[in-house]
Amino acid sequence: MHGPASPGWLLVALCAATGAYCLLRMRSRVEEQRRAAGGEALMGFGMAVMAVPTTVFTPPSWAWPAYTAVFGAAALRALWAARGGGHHLHHLVGASAMVYMAAAMAAAPADPHAHGGPATGVPLLTGVLLLYFTGYVLLSGARLLPVAGTAGTAGTPGTAVAWSDRPELARACRLSMGIGMLAMLLTM
Template sequence: MHEGPVVVGWLLVALCGSTGLYCLYRAAAGPGRGARRPAGVEGAMGLGMAVMAVPGAGAAAPGQAYVVFFGVLAGCSALLRARPAHRAHHVVEALAMVYMGLAMLGPAGHGAGGVPVLTGVLLAYFALYALRTGALVVPVLPAPVAAGAGPVAGGGAEPAERSPEVAAGCRLALSLGMLVMLVSM
């Protein structure tokens, strides 16, 4: 799918693949079903994006495979028991990948670049989403501890896989990957 420099393609593979694997880890280690399913969808999305971003992937796997995979993922996203905005984002993300898969079906498998207006709308959506989500990644810092006071008893830190900042970081990484893929279409 990626038409830009090869190094950018491999960096995109690394970003999306590592994010996808971490999201799958969060799904396995998450506190309950309500948090596991969205993390699992994010993991599948990240790994699918990584495969699609491999330089030369358009020649190795037909666009139809991506269309089917991300179409199924869009259906699964629509059935998530998550906040409506979160669920809608997953659906938009999966449908954007379907759109890119369809663009790969252009002449000789090199993609026609898609519909410029739709590509622009998706670029604007993911840019705004990345900006909004980026603000969630920065945690609110706790009040400074007095010198020699030490940590508060029983106030242990929350495990990383349950941290809302980590979940927002995963969505931010995938949104940035989506931006790069859309720009390089």
């Protein structure tokens, strides 16, 4: 992504930490959570790699088509899983957004300061994705707010809840990846 180095490294750290926690969530006892965590770990690490500032590392020309293929496969898997609805539709949008960004980066000039012509503004698909992820971030943030009367319902006193089974941490990871996706889309 083309942007300043400091925010780029913060985005790398955020996405890598989210991907690492999603790997931990893959150890959950709940099968659906394990499946979702795998796709979210791929997204987190993929976003971290894409967010590395180009002043530090410029990916080779074959990297963007490889990203497109990997996230295209993830989008097809999410499409297959979305037959049952649920959170898989969001995975489909996220993986498709990664395909879109990788394809846009493959088509971008190698020199970030070289412009092929007059600025045309924000492409329609980028705008739609920005609207979607803005709504997703706002909704995810609202879901993290505590609800009166539900404090302490995550587990009964004396029982420990495994780190991989903490729903509030999973929501926080999804929120951070949504914020990361917004940041990446804004730099396009």
